[in-house]
Amino acid sequence: MHQIKSMSAIVAIVGRPNVGKSTFFNRLIQRREAIVDAVSGVTRDRHYGKSDWNGVEFSLIDTGGYVLGSDDVFEKEIDKQVELAIDEADAIIFMVDVESGVTGMDEDVANLLRRVNKPVFLVVNKVDNSKRAEDAVEFYSLGLGEYYTIASINGSGTGDLLDDLVKVLPEKEKEKDDLPRFAVVGRPNAGKSSFINALIGEERYIVTDIAGTTRDSIDTKYNRFGFEFNLVDTAGIRRKAKVREDLEFYSVMRSVRAIEHSDVCILMLDATRGFDGQVENIFWLAQRNNKGIVILVNKWDLIEDKETNTIKHYTQKIKEAIAPFTDVPILFISVLTKQRIFKAIETAVQVYENRQKKVVTRKLNDIMLPIIENYPPPAYKDKYVKIKFCTQLPTPYPQFAFFCNLPQYVREPYKRFLENKLRENFDFTGVPVTVFMRKK
DSSP, X not given: OOOOBOOOOXXXXXXXXXXXXXXXXXXXXXXXXXXXXXXXXXXXXXXEEEEEETTEEEEEEEGGGGOOSOHHHHHHHHHHHHHHHHHHOSEEEEEEETTTOSOHHHHHHHHHHHTOOSOEEEEEEOOOSHHHHHHXXXXXXXSOOOEEEOBTTTTBTHHHHHHHHHHHSOOOOOOSSOOOEEEEEESTTSSHHHHHHHHHTSOOSOOOSXXXXXXXXXXXXXXXXXXXXXXXXXXXXXXXXXXXXXXXXHHHHHHHHHHHTOSEEEEEEETTTOSOHHHHHHHHHHHHTTOEEEEEEEOGGGOSOTTTSOHHHHHHHHHHHHTTOOOOOEEEOBTTTTBTHHHHHHHHHXXXXXXXXOOOHHHHHXXXXXXXXXXXXXXXXXXXXXXXXXXXXXXXXXXXXXXXSOGGGOOHHHHHHHHHHHHHHHOOTTSOOEEEEEEO
């Protein structure tokens, strides 16, 4: 495993429909996703992913997927999207198509991008022979300087582009104060701003019932009961199909950034609406970013029929949705009556501490090796795996390496078994744990 620099850089891909943005996007994230999503049945937001090149990690957003409807709808929308990408991304890839040449829409996008002082990479796609490479020259007319020619279908040319892209991404700046950062995330109207108001005890946020009133994420330094941390309120992540305007795209980008910059995500949902697909997406986004997670079920006071809809039953349903990562605290709260809201913060602090936890190597081996001895990995193709030693890696969140003779023969279920034993013995509640098998 090469060392990956942790960055929160966001790269946005913009351009008209059908120039190949999604193919390019899928190509860049697929290697990562294949590794990361060994988790079964994860429904992912297809427009957001992580990629890395030469050990530099970045998030990739494909803006194209956010527009519904025909090309003329797109004409109106593309400017908004490009402006959002300009606001939020650290670098922009502007993709055009050599087959259609320079179009009016390309010129509109170029006009917007020429005014930006962020790195813009003009990428001419579908260049798969020398004739097309000559045709690409006309894109100089867009006034964005040098361009890169690629064929995203087979990946040719992407190496040079990515070499230059990762050079301009910002190094992760150290937060001015090293306080823990708790991001309050969830769908609009789950009660995020009201939760923060209730904690702070002042109307710092204007709370109304119009979805999308909290446009930006706002940080609040918070100190009570001896905890000090930053609370990050995010614009709600909304379902795609319902919203035809840019707010949608905006809130996703904002939430992505807030999740990436946080240590613990406090995921709020409305008890009356349940743990739906959109909430699940936010959960997996936080999990994929290795953040601590606390789930708060708000508006529990509004559930009429508590007999059939018991807390136990509701918790069970959430756990089924988030399996196999079920070791996550789930609290039932009411922001309105302030029921258990301080307990929610205490739990988040506990999860933060679990995520920072370092287990001494000797203690780790004293506990884990006898367990492994009693339940060794099942033989595979008549080969026996012997695990000799384990250690926690020096990463910002819990990752463990188990050293053995045949790492390639250790299957997913056994890794999950080891993860569960780590959880039972060292309390990593609320925190994703990664288990690696390494060659001794």
